[in-house]
Amino acid sequence: MSRYRKIFNRVFAFLVLFALASSTNNIFAQNGEALFKANCSSCHKVDKDFTGPMLKGARDREPDKEWAYKWVNNVNTMVETDPYAKALKAKWVSQMQQFNLKKDEIKAILDYADAPPVTPPPPPGGATQTEDNSLLFGILTLVLALIAFILLQVNSNLRKLTDDKEGVLRGEPVPVYKNKTYLMVAILVLFCVAGYFFTNAAIGLGRMKNYQPKQPIFYSHQVHAGTNQISCLYCHGGAQDSKHANIPSVNVCMNCHKGINKYEGPDALVREDGTAVNGTEEIQKLYEYAGFNAATKTYNPDKNNDGVPDGAYPIQWTKIHNLPDHVYFNHSQHVKVGKQQCQTCHGNIQEMPEVYQFADLSMGWCINCHRESKVDFYNKDDSTGNKFYSIYEKFHNDLKPDTIRDKYNNIKEIKKPKMDSVTVEKIGGTECQKCHY
Known part of the structure; x- marks a missing residue:
């Protein structure tokens, strides 16, 4: 029986390792929806045009079935040489960010766009119902593990009965918590799970993609750079002439808002969470920071002779785009010499009601751009x-x-x-x- 027990334990260990490998493959398998949300959702929608064209049916609209695989990783080159790419840029004005995705990942995204998951209609009574099988899979996994454990105990008891009948004297069975096979499997499982989460955390350490803090004044780039077509360099002049882009001073804002004291734009201002914003009230906040009297259209007197209107104080903007201290980045080198558009790193800033970090600004992201950008x-x-x-x-x-x-x-x-x-x-x-x- 000892020989059969060894065989059984080896088979069991093999099955556990096989299940672990399968689950690991599932973790790293291509997920079209996740890839779409991580890379494409800020500019594309599945079923309608957004900042860029809708992705559903993209392969049918393109010159050939392989075009998308070349386009995603060679945007900077193809937009100058490929007729279809030139037409896309002319139609949508802005140029798509260049990525470094594998062909399988691009295919998964396009497959998801062509056949997105269908949301079932709500059941009678108005209650919504969403299908999530993760709980069911978890319960089934626990049940199977319990069955496997029971079978092991049954095997141990049968072996003991057989030994008693044949008069074979054996020591007491090894407890579960001392069984080397169980301990090895448990250690491997914990090692793989911990390694997966640790690796992901280490890769994303210090990256703040999609970071979108609430600012002291609601400032809409969509209104200023989009609707009113104000040049980025009017407010961020340092981007062309120095290392830093610079946050504009209150005086720069007041150049326009001395005369513009109401928001009368065509579109309502809305925060990311759907909360409505009163644009006129936000302009009043600016006046408080500037020490400006909207009724008399004059600045407060400077009684302490410090060169600043009494009651005025700087706006405490929250910085969004941060690079590590050991990284050197010069805005003028990229804007003036490299002739890069602001959208290359900041996304379609002219369409953002509230600014967020568009790219992960990782080393790989920067290097890939250097490999593709022409001198x-x-x-x-x-x-x-x-x-x-x-x-x-x-x-x-x-x-x-x-x-x-x-x-x-x-x-x-x-x-x-x-x-x-x-x-x-x-x-x-x-x-x-x-x-x-």
Whole structure:
């Protein structure tokens, strides 16, 4: 019986490990809905147009079935070379963020968009009913585990009866909490579960994607940058000329709001949670911070001669986009030299009633952008491009066709350029010291 017991224990351990591996595969399996919500939901809807086109039927509208797989990870390149990509940018104005997704992940997203889960109609009486099988699966798992444990005990008792009948003397059975097989399985389960959650927590450490704090004054970029078409650089002038974009001072706000003391926009102001906002009251808050009297349209007197109207104090805005202290990022380098749009990192800011962190701003996200973004070399012939890159003259020359002439200066041969484009990666944009002190 001892031999059979060893075989049984090995089979049991194998089944437990197989179930554990299956559950682990389920954890990491592609989930189209989760991938859609994590990467696409801020700009796309499944069944209707939003900031970008609806995803349902996207593969049918595209030039070929493989187009989407190339597009998602090569936006910066295709938007300049692919006719369909150019048409998309012309129609939707803004350019889609570039991702680094696997083909299986993109397929899962598109499959989910083409066949999203159908919400069942509410039952009679008006009560809503949602289908969630996680509780059922949990109960079934516990029942199966209990059955397996009972079978093990039955096997132990049968073995003891057989030994008594045959006169075989054996020691007392090993308690469950001392059984090496059980302990090994329990340790492996705990190790895998803890490792999964620890790894996810470590990867997301310090990232604040979708962070959306409540600000002291409700400021709608949708109204200012969207409806009223105010340039980002009017308020954040430092983004073009310095390392920091800068938060505008109260004086910048008052340049317009000395005369605009009411909100009369076409759309109602609403917070993310659906709460209505009184725009006129928010402007009054601005006046309190500025020390401005709306009735007389004058600032409060400066009786203490500190250069600030009495009662005025700075607005305590809550910073949203934060990078670690060991990361160097220069706004002017990206905006003025790299000619990147604000939307590249901040998303469609002109459509946000309340600003939130659009991208995770991880190292992989930045590196992927450097690998795809092309360098705008200065062209001496038509004086276009950026002189900042003049030190990389070698790369610029590699973009030109090589003309070979004979001794009479006649064109003998024209060779193709050595390179069709130069990305930021080629000029050292992925070297560690570029971003880390």
